[in-house]
Amino acid sequence: MNRAPLLCIAGGGTGGHVMPALALADAARERWPALQVSFIGAERGLEAELLPKRGEQVLLLAMHGVKGAGLLQRLRVLCWELPKAVLTIRRAWEHQRPDLLVGVGGYASISGVAAALISHVPVILYEQNAMPGLVNRTLARFCKSIMLGFAEAAAHLSGGTRMSATGNIVRQVIVDTRWQAHTPPRLLVLGGSQGARVLNQSVPLACELLTREGRKFVVTHVAGKDSAATTAAAEIYERAGIQAEILAFCDDMPGFYGSGDLMVARSGAMTVSEAAVCGMPSLFVPLPHAADDHQRFNAESLANAGGAVVLEQKEMNVENLAAAIDKHLFDAKRLTAMHAAALAWAPFDASEKQLDVLAEFLPALAEKGGG
Numbered sequence: 001m002n003r004a005p006l007l008c009i010a011g012g013g014t015g016g017h018v019m020p021a022l023a024l025a026d027a028a029r030e031r032w033p034a035l036q037v038s039f040i041g042a043e044r045g046l047e048a049e050l051l052p053k054r055g056e057q058v059l060l061l062a063m064h065g066v067k068g069a070g071l072l073q074r075l076r077v078l079c080w081e082l083p084k085a086v087l088t089i090r091r092a093w094e095h096q097r098p099d100l101l102v103g104v105g106g107y108a109s110i111s112g113v114a115a116a117l118i119s120h121v122p123v124i125l126y127e128q129n130a131m132p133g134l135v136n137r138t139l140a141r142f143c144k145s146i147m148l149g150f151a152e153a154a155a156h157l158s159g160g161t162r163m164s165a166t167g168n169i170v171r172q173v174i175v176d177t178r179w180q181a182h183t184p185p186r187l188l189v190l191g192g193s194q195g196a197r198v199l200n201q202s203v204p205l206a207c208e209l210l211t212r213e214g215r216k217f218v219v220t221h222v223a224g225k226d227s228a229a230t231t232a233a234a235e236i237y238e239r240a241g242i243q244a245e246i247l248a249f250c251d252d253m254p255g256f257y258g259s260g261d262l263m264v265a266r267s268g269a270m271t272v273s274e275a276a277v278c279g280m281p282s283l284f285v286p287l288p289h290a291a292d293d294h295q296r297f298n299a300e301s302l303a304n305a306g307g308a309v310v311l312e313q314k315e316m317n318v319e320n321l322a323a324a325i326d327k328h329l330f331d332a333k334r335l336t337a338m339h340a341a342a343l344a345w346a347p348f349d350a351s352e353k354q355l356d357v358l359a360e361f362l363p364a365l366a367e368k369g370g371g
């Protein structure tokens with residue numbers, strides 16, 4: 001092979017798909033410096049903003065999702081947008097076809113995988129969640145291998161495709177972060193990149209209730225871009241006399257995790273994986289309307305190992321949330337046990353395992369032992 005091998009990563013839409021894709025790309029480049037990496041994404045996805053800023057080679061498609069859409073949009077996507085996207089991809093590959101395509105989920109993944117199958121390019125799927133998404137469940141039978149962020153996902157995939165429970169790759173700066181106790185203890189609140197209304201509303205009130213009972217602690221609360229929610233939360237913390245840092249977005253996640261004693265959070269795949277590698281004791285409140293209830297499955301995986309507790313949103317109120325925070329935040333023995341359990345569950349070798357799966361389909365690089 002005279003040219004450098006090319007890995008194409010297709011998919012995105014949300015940070016839950018885009019960030020694992022970038023982590024995989026970075027890990028692959030580190031092992032194989034000669035490897036080229038390109039991306040396929042959607043014009044409407046997070047990748048349209050993030051990937052060009054990083055200087056990545058990305059083909060952006062005019063694609064819409066079909067889950068929950070009406071009949072007309074489904075027909076438009078299946079009969080017009082998808083065929084057009086596949087044709088656009090194949091034209092882009094006329095000068096250099098990839099040696100391997102990895103589909104990371106999201107609607108842009110479908111067109112990339114379809115183009116690869118038509119072009120006889122090997123396809124690997126990467127499913128980040130404990131409950132596989134519709135795209136990966138549909139495409140699994142057509143692909144060479146599936147990498148699983150959670151071993152539990154295997155039970156929800158049919159067909160004879162080979163599966164590897166690799167875990168999710170977490171950025172090294174977060175892997176290097178380790179939980180430790182603080183005085184006074186610090187509660188972390190994380191609702192995801194968009195924030196979580198229920199957490200923004202209920203956690204400050206629960207904290208206010210705890211201060212009335214004489215508890216002393218501080219808070220770092222990532223509230224999302226809703227300025228009204230941020231203002232309302234700040235007013236409650238101030239009224240309660242709680243030292244609280246409220247952020248619309250956190251761009252220093254290692255510092256965030258390293259400062260906390262207990263985290264209340266949604267349970268996206270990467271949040272759960274990052275909490276585990278830090279050994280962060282967590283109270284997870286899964287988003288009840290997440291596709292296929294995947295956040296609950298993610299949370300239960302770590303909770304079953306003893307590293308977290310799952311709080312069902314429909315059963316949660318200010319009083320029982322305050323009780324859950326009180327039960328954990330001020331019990332050093334309980335926090336230490338959860339910390340140890342999270343580390344034991346954590347996917348520290350995810351990068352190595354995923355690259356070993358890719359190596360089988362990048363023989364020119366594997367033969368060189370690292371480029």
